Amino acid sequence: MPIIDVIPGVKIYKGDHFSVLFGCPPEIIKHLMLKQIPFPDLIIIPDRLHANGTLQNSTEFPLYNFLFIMGNFQKGVKLNIGGNKKQVKNNRQLLQLSLLGPSVKEYNAIGASKYYKRLYQESRYLAIKDKEGKEISIDGFVDFSFFKDDVLQVSLNGHPCEVLHKDKNVYEIGGEIIDINFTERQPLAYDLKPSFTPQAPFRFGIDVLGGGSGFTPTKPCSALLLNYNSDYMLIDCPPYLEDTLNARGISCQQIKSIYMSHIHDDHCNMFPLLQFNNKIKFLGTREIYWMSLQKLSLQTELSIEDLYSFFDFFELEPYQENDYYGMQIIPHYTVHSIPTAGATFKMKADGRDHSIVFVGDNKSLDDIQQMRDEGIVSDEKYNHIRSLYHSRYDLIFPDGGKGILHGDPKDSIESGADKIVFMHLESLPPEFDATFSMARSGKRYAVLDDQYHSSQALLVKAMLILQNHFKGISDEWATAIMNEIRIQHYNTGDVIMKQGEENKGLIFIILTGKCSVMFHDGSALLELAEKEAGDIIGEMAAVNQQSARSASIVARTPVTLCAINERTWYSFLVAENRIGEMQSMWKNRSALEKSDPFKQFSDYVNDKLARVGRRREVQAGEVIIRQGSQDNQFYIILDGHFQVEHGSIKVKELNPGDLFGEHASLAHRIRNSTIRANTDAVILEMQRKDIEEIVATTPVLNFHILELMRQRDMELAKLTW
Numbered sequence: 001m002p003i004i005d006v007i008p009g010v011k012i013y014k015g016d017h018f019s020v021l022f023g024c025p026p027e028i029i030k031h032l033m034l035k036q037i038p039f040p041d042l043i044i045i046p047d048r049l050h051a052n053g054t055l056q057n058s059t060e061f062p063l064y065n066f067l068f069i070m071g072n073f074q075k076g077v078k079l080n081i082g083g084n085k086k087q088v089k090n091n092r093q094l095l096q097l098s099l100l101g102p103s104v105k106e107y108n109a110i111g112a113s114k115y116y117k118r119l120y121q122e123s124r125y126l127a128i129k130d131k132e133g134k135e136i137s138i139d140g141f142v143d144f145s146f147f148k149d150d151v152l153q154v155s156l157n158g159h160p161c162e163v164l165h166k167d168k169n170v171y172e173i174g175g176e177i178i179d180i181n182f183t184e185r186q187p188l189a190y191d192l193k194p195s196f197t198p199q200a201p202f203r204f205g206i207d208v209l210g211g212g213s214g215f216t217p218t219k220p221c222s223a224l225l226l227n228y229n230s231d232y233m234l235i236d237c238p239p240y241l242e243d244t245l246n247a248r249g250i251s252c253q254q255i256k257s258i259y260m261s262h263i264h265d266d267h268c269n270m271f272p273l274l275q276f277n278n279k280i281k282f283l284g285t286r287e288i289y290w291m292s293l294q295k296l297s298l299q300t301e302l303s304i305e306d307l308y309s310f311f312d313f314f315e316l317e318p319y320q321e322n323d324y325y326g327m328q329i330i331p332h333y334t335v336h337s338i339p340t341a342g343a344t345f346k347m348k349a350d351g352r353d354h355s356i357v358f359v360g361d362n363k364s365l366d367d368i369q370q371m372r373d374e375g376i377v378s379d380e381k382y383n384h385i386r387s388l389y390h391s392r393y394d395l396i397f398p399d400g401g402k403g404i405l406h407g408d409p410k411d412s413i414e415s416g417a418d419k420i421v422f423m424h425l426e427s428l429p430p431e432f433d434a435t436f437s438m439a440r441s442g443k444r445y446a447v448l449d450d451q452y453h454s455s456q457a458l459l460v461k462a463m464l465i466l467q468n469h470f471k472g473i474s475d476e477w478a479t480a481i482m483n484e485i486r487i488q489h490y491n492t493g494d495v496i497m498k499q500g501e502e503n504k505g506l507i508f509i510i511l512t513g514k515c516s517v518m519f520h521d522g523s524a525l526l527e528l529a530e531k532e533a534g535d536i537i538g539e540m541a542a543v544n545q546q547s548a549r550s551a552s553i554v555a556r557t558p559v560t561l562c563a564i565n566e567r568t569w570y571s572f573l574v575a576e577n578r579i580g581e582m583q584s585m586w587k588n589r590s591a592l593e594k595s596d597p598f599k600q601f602s603d604y605v606n607d608k609l610a611r612v613g614r615r616r617e618v619q620a621g622e623v624i625i626r627q628g629s630q631d632n633q634f635y636i637i638l639d640g641h642f643q644v645e646h647g648s649i650k651v652k653e654l655n656p657g658d659l660f661g662e663h664a665s666l667a668h669r670i671r672n673s674t675i676r677a678n679t680d681a682v683i684l685e686m687q688r689k690d691i692e693e694i695v696a697t698t699p700v701l702n703f704h705i706l707e708l709m710r711q712r713d714m715e716l717a718k719l720t721w
Helices: 028-034 060-069 085-100 104-110 116-126 241-246 271-275 286-300 304-310 365-373 379-388 451-469 475-484 539-543 566-575 579-592 603-612 662-666 688-697 699-719
Strands: 003-007 010-014 019-022 042-044 079-083 142-146 151-156 159-167 170-173 176-179 204-210 223-228 231-235 255-259 280-284 311-315 322-324 327-333 341-349 352-358 395-397 419-422 444-448 486-490 495-497 506-512 514-520 525-532 552-555 559-565 614-618 623-625 634-639 642-646 649-654 674-677 681-686
Touching (some): 003 028, 028 060, 060 085, 079 151, 142 151, 271 699, 286 311, 304 699, 327 379, 451 486, 451 559, 475 566, 506 566, 525 603, 539 566, 539 579, 559 566, 566 579, 579 634, 603 688, 662 688, 662 699
Parallel strands (some): 042 079, 079 142, 231 255, 255 280, 280 311, 352 395
Antiparallel strands (some): 003 010, 159 170, 223 231, 341 352, 514 525, 614 681, 642 674
């Protein structure tokens, strides 16, 4: 057969003289390696840039594999990448940035820094040169082509290749139809070996999410999770972040911040952060923040200005102690092909400083010394990097990947650190087996930890969640509820509540991990919803005074729960007159959850909308928005159908789950279309200030609306052309 199904959304056409890959999600080369599928000659970037939370245009490591692992660069053979013109143009710019680093013009646009000249000089020194010593641009590695009138024509291995674009994500080649549309989640190439028992975060320590490279087919890429004050900070963002976190019993909702070292795809796969329920802090140097968002912009086609709204940027000054909620962060630059910054994290306890060093991707000390001797690397930088390998720390994570761009384990032979754990390494050289450790997914390293502190931290989190759900809760009721709670732990797969069983008088706040809401309809067991850290379980049973559970709750990952006495809970709701508010919110949320995209959103997001929205019934023919008006309400359709009209043109129909009014509410524009009810309908109406506040703090909704606004701007442009 000429068609090879690799994973959902990815197929390879294998002809007599060449092969073509359709679809390119992260780590696709790992699937090809494990399945022993020869690497293709042409990559087609699909129409759909992302699907089910995963990008589909991740060509960076396929390029590196093609050029350097397979040796095609030495042979003078280029990779071919094709797609629509805008995507190909963006992909070219992205590969240029990730392979060669920022240009002088880009550095100047980022802002002034005394480090930029040296960073640029190092990148030029490490850039790949031709035989005459001239730096090779991205066009020296890749031939880019695009569809013209739905036809793409290239020469592969001396033979003509023609790809026809038939429909969205549907192509024809060699008489074969290639349809790469898909609905299921794309699988990982490797087994994450999930944990079964819940783990509380340390006061100060590390959870290892992965320690491999982008070319390690059986292991996740290098990434760490810093535990600080019992919160979590990502150190770099690996592909398939949600799966990686869930395997450790951690939900995305528990991540408070990220420290980014550099933008190579095995470290910087940030698209999942745009799907988070809560806005997180981005910690890093200014140029790496810009590069990270520029990369996201080129991958998603959102503007970098829009992407700034997804993060709270906390700029770190290199080589200085930057205070961050009782922790000090000291970034340092490494020597890598593009700007890269590791960091030292310090926390004081027991009268002394405790420290964790993340070195970051870094050349070997011998190589750096040579660059120092040639005047490329400064004495100060060389001495600082060398000191990382010789000073005393509680825990250090060096780069042991070897090769031309990574460190050598022998650099750490004289390290004074208590524990040395290597990143970016497939296996330790035999001479170091009993000397060092390797970072493997699931390993944990505590620097500061005690049972009392962990218990207190969980109670604090329970209180914060309670206050988030019930704004203005009185001190008296908060104290009464908290005095009765107890912490409970469940393994993956444990049943927390059972459908049909008698109510045992408890409701739960999820503190860590994820749960599934399961319902048996008499013939099959269905998953109705996911609940994660920050959500409350069983609250409506208490409100409605139900005697039996209407669904089962099962631990999807290891979970930690806070059990609350239902009688006290109900008394609190009555005393503070919150019963009606809860019932209204529940009714609105239930209506939202019937349709996409809201059925894909978590309760955390839908609760926000359901609380502030006013349910409104409208009659067929009623005009909700009139073109040219300046009102600023925002609407979500719960039931019924609406017509969008621009002037006298009937543009499209809107259905349950669709929203409208976003341009006036969020972009502060006049109404560009009329919205008329085709049928009797129900809508959820929100005021501008309410939806602005929710969107500003809820990335997944922000992303959905930005994409919708971009799509509608394109539709409007076609109408007015």
